[in-house]
Amino acid sequence: MELGPILMNFPRKLRAAVCLLMSLGVSACVSTQPVEPEGPGLVLAEPEQPKARDQFTVAKISQLLSMPDHEDDQRAYLFYQRGVHYDRLGMRWLAQLDFQRALELRPDMPEAYNRLGIYFIQTQQFDDAFEAFDSALELDPEHDYAFLNRGIALYYAGRQDLAISDLEEFLVKDPTDPYRAIWLYLVESELNAEEAKARLLYNRSKLDDSAWATQLADFLLGSINEQTLLSLAQQDWEDNSTLGERLCEAYFYLAKRYLADGKETQALTFLKLTIATNIYEYVEHRFALLELDLLHQRWSDQQGA
Template identity: 80%
Template sequence: MGCGQGLKQGQILMNYSRKLRVGWCLLMALGLSACASTQAPEPEGPALVLAEPEQPKARDQFTVAKISQLLAMPDHEDDQRAYLFYQRGVHYDRLGMRWLAQLDFQRALDLRPDMAEAYNRLGIYFIQTQQYEDAFQAFDSALELDPEHDYAFLNRGIALYYAGRDDLAVEDLESFLLRDTSDPYRAIWLYLAESRLSQPEALARLQFNRAKLDDNQWSTQLTNYLLGTIDEAELLQLAQQDWDDNSSMSERLCEAYFYLAKSYLAQGKDTQALTFLKLTIATNIYEYVEHRFALLELDLLQQRWSEQQGS
């Protein structure tokens, strides 16, 4: 750029800046006069707390690369290869690469059909794609191979819940709770299923189960919110307290957003629920139950809206 052209552009910028200042003063004057007659409305609801989206962890990416190298070697027994496929699937899942994870879990079962956890993992994907009968078969297989597999009870209960088979869902989720009554998440999922049968009875049962929970656990605050002893603003504030790093905060907010969304859905407030479902998904905490089923809830919400528009 030449010197003369630079001076000319400098004058133009100075003139432009002077015009902006004049315009800004006029806007301020208009704004002040408006404030004299009308007061600005207060924002509705609590201030929204946003999580910083979690980034793919280097260790998961490194592990996927390392396992892929091992799988390229031909001298592994079927059991070893099944284990490697399963482990790679777990890390793909943490990275949000769910189709690749599902493919690896199926490969593991092709080599070793007695891997209960691989069936459990596959069943979760079937729930997310609303293939409920396939999900039931997967969880039944997991429980036949390992009758004490806690999370197969949870996930089969969730599959029954989303399939609308609430009585059976309650049975599985109650079995899951009774294995560890100190776990708030078990009480929460039982409450969600029971509330579709009887909201008053579900709240009474949640209150009873709440008495067995540790007040110092973050997840106990989620039950407090569902019971109405704290509100949305307090829950989001608590999610930000006593966390060590961004990952911990994002994990808490992933859970808080999801249960806020579920509460709004139960009240018929779909617009607010939509916001919190999207916020749950935006945390990128892919391996959390709340993130997994926020995607499903969003699909179901959009399906319902499409049906309403078509009717």
């Protein structure tokens, strides 16, 4: 949804306040040193702390929402933006509530449906997730990430064949994006590991060798090992946030590899490390929480059998 046409309908003072919020929405990061390794080859970043600017933005939007006489479009936009900042702060339920409020006021916001669908995946409400992503795609048939997230929902719902179709569509839109190739591989590998690896190798040829995320694909292909991946994560990082983001991703895909190999105890460790980064908005952090729930459910079922 374009911001400009909406802002033009705001009163002048309110437009100024919203523009101030947008300028403050740029994340600020404090440069720190990585935490010393606690074991051979293990590197930790300091957990990401809630950013003051996100908290300030939530407070300012709440103040704007308390002002009377907003049009529905204006209130919907403000609820949506507050939900985005709640999400960055890890306040998932408050974010979900705001996205629902936005859609009640303006039911033609595809991004709000997309974000709601992600929460439904995390709580394993798959039918609600499918409905949310379908709504997003009906409103915006070119919404890339609705294809990704619907594919992930289908994957976790055990419908891999349908998931592959969505993830192929997602990959076609940008074959140079490593994450698109990686998620397609994760789903395909559960159906046919050899064919999935051959396809990832082909897709790897379209990726930039210097990109950090390409190293994740190389790890899944077996071209580099675990220690090399973690070593590469430490190269050319600018601050603790960058290191934390890389480790959030690396630890998640390490966990997925261990799960594929049946090494659930090791996978548990890396899922917890993923979550400990506090990079709440990353897909890897979101679904590490789900993977952890699924792992505990599996262990509980095995004990009850």
